[in-house]
Amino acid sequence: MSKAEACAVILLAGATLYAVFGGADFGAGILTLFTPRESEIGERLRHRIAYSLGPVWEANHVWLIFCLVVLWTAFPSAFGPIMESLYLPLTLAAVGIVLRGSGFAFGHAFTGKAHDRAELVFAFASVITPFFMGCVVGAIASGEVVPGNDPSAFSAWFDWLPIIVGLLFVAASTYIASVFLVVDAEHAEEEDLSGWFRRAAVRVAVIAGLLAIAGIFAAKEQAEFIFDGLKGDALPLVIASLLLGGLALFWLLSGRLQGLRVFAVGAFVTMIWGWGVAQFPYLLPPADSPPPAKADCGCLTITDGAGADPTLTAVMIVFVCALLIVGPSLAYLYKLSQQQLLE
Numbered sequence: 238m239s240k241a242e243a244c245a246v247i248l249l250a251g252a253t254l255y256a257v258f259g260g261a262d263f264g265a266g267i268l269t270l271f272t273p274r275e276s277e278i279g280e281r282l283r284h285r286i287a288y289s290l291g292p293v294w295e296a297n298h299v300w301l302i303f304c305l306v307v308l309w310t311a312f313p314s315a316f317g318p319i320m321e322s323l324y325l326p327l328t329l330a331a332v333g334i335v336l337r338g339s340g341f342a343f344g345h346a347f348t349g350k351a352h353d354r355a356e357l358v359f360a361f362a363s364v365i366t367p368f369f370m371g372c373v374v375g376a377i378a379s380g381e382v383v384p385g386n387d388p389s390a391f392s393a394w395f396d397w398l399p400i401i402v403g404l405l406f407v408a409a410s411t412y413i414a415s416v417f418l419v420v421d422a423e424h425a426e427e428e429d430l431s432g433w434f435r436r437a438a439v440r441v442a443v444i445a446g447l448l449a450i451a452g453i454f455a456a457k458e459q460a461e462f463i464f465d466g467l468k469g470d471a472l473p474l475v476i477a478s479l480l481l482g483g484l485a486l487f488w489l490l491s492g493r494l495q496g497l498r499v500f501a502v503g504a505f506v507t508m509i510w511g512w513g514v515a516q517f518p519y520l521l522p523p524a525d526s527p528p529p530a531k532a533d534c535g536c537l538t539i540t541d542g543a544g545a546d547p548t549l550t551a552v553m554i555v556f557v558c559a560l561l562i563v564g565p566s567l568a569y570l571y572k573l574s575q576q577q578l579l580e
Contacts, residue, residue: 266363
């Protein structure tokens with residue numbers, strides 16, 4: 238494995254961690270949109286969401302910053318076109334993060350109508366960010382991000398595949414959050430809340446499955462290279478994702494807890510890795526398969542998009558140091574949160 242490929246694996250690892258932990262973070266906010274209003278159980282549901290989310294919500298954005306830093310340092314030739322082509326959805330995703338943080342903070346400081354409005358801002362902003370992040374991923378997969386191109390604000394991402402992937406990100410985030418909250422509520426001996434989250438997880442799992450099917454058809458038309466990759470080298474990961482997702486759904490329906498999170502997160506992770514394998518060896522993949530001649534491709538491989546060799550070495554060293562220094566702290570934070578020891 239070359240240094241450029243090692244840095245690409247590091248970038249994929251950061252994206253996976255953000256998708257799982259940040260996704261659960263956003264999904265918890267999305268769930269507040271559907272909790273009953275003006276009722277005792279609705280208030281308890283929102284309290285459970287805030288209690289589970291509060292101690293760790295800010296830590297989850299560490300992974301987003303990590304991905305951005307690795308992308309612009311290790312792969313500057315890809316960072317530029319992505320920002321030039323997808324500045325609008327990326328800006329809207331950032332606005333969602335800011336509004337979401339403000340809504341969460343002010344929702345705990347205000348009372349009355351101001352509190353309700355802050356909660357709504359938090360909930361709607363929780364939808365905005367994963368949706369536009371998904372649009373970015375879908376646009377890259379469709380081959381619309383081309384070095385040297387100067388597209389309009391909408392041309393690279395306002396199409397069926399990016400929009401479906403954006404909706405899939407919203408559904409997947411809500412699903413992961415629901416599964417996490419099922420276990421949290423059970424540990425807190427709040428069986429009625431656990432049942433509500435369990436039913437929500439089942440419904441969202443069905444929606445996510447339908448969106449995934451729609452995404453496959455859209456990829457066949459708009460991202461042939463990725464589609465062929467999913468049928469080829471990435472097929473074992475696609476099958477693993479389907480099996481783990483099926484097990485998680487069976488566990489939900491049967492009321493089991495042991496292994497539920499592992500299956501749900503595993504289905505999500507293998508789906509992300511499947512996309513990464515299907516896209517290899519490109520950072521910015523072509524739309525067609527097989528890709529046209531390199532001179533006409535407009536795509537960018539991992540090797541061609543990598544930065545200077547000393548920079549790649551520095552990224553790898555910093556990654557190892559971060560694992561040794563930050564990793565245990567974050568792991569301990571999540572452990573304390575799961576044991577209900579944080580306020």
